[in-house]
Amino acid sequence: MRTIRLSVYRSNKFIYAQIIDDSKAETLVATFGRDAAKVGEEIAAKAAKKKIKEIFFDKGRFKYHGKVKVLAEAARKGGLKF
Template sequence: MIRTSANRPRLSVFRSAKYIYGQIIDDKTGKTLAAANDLKLKTRKPKLKKAERAYEVGKLLAEKAVKEKIKEVVFDRGRFKYHGRVKALAEGAREGGLKF
């Protein structure tokens, strides 16, 4: 069970075979505050590997969160191990200014 608060929304990660998705969710209201995925990154930066695209998604998500004045989140990796693309997304989000 992930515990969130009003000032710390949840950063949820979903990883498929091809893509990675991240969204920041306010569990109190049930609304998505910011979201990013690598569907468009694949066409903009086709030479990047999956982990590199995940890192860029994390940075993009952090930029959107900072615009929404979100600085701290609770990281929810779901059923995925903290390894590879999930770890790269988390590192990109930290690089972009989010604190876990």
């Protein structure tokens, strides 16, 4: 089974998102920026180009609120399912 996850990291200034294929241990798509909504939209658009539709959302050590929640909602709005 192929496990593809959207990994999110948030620093004080930026938010980073990357889609990783764990079975191959490679990053398929990555982006970062200051605006979480734009990062979410951009990661969804890049995933659509690679024909990725379903993922596992990996928020890491961060709570699901604020920038992490905004990024997730923007990615869902862009067409990703998780």
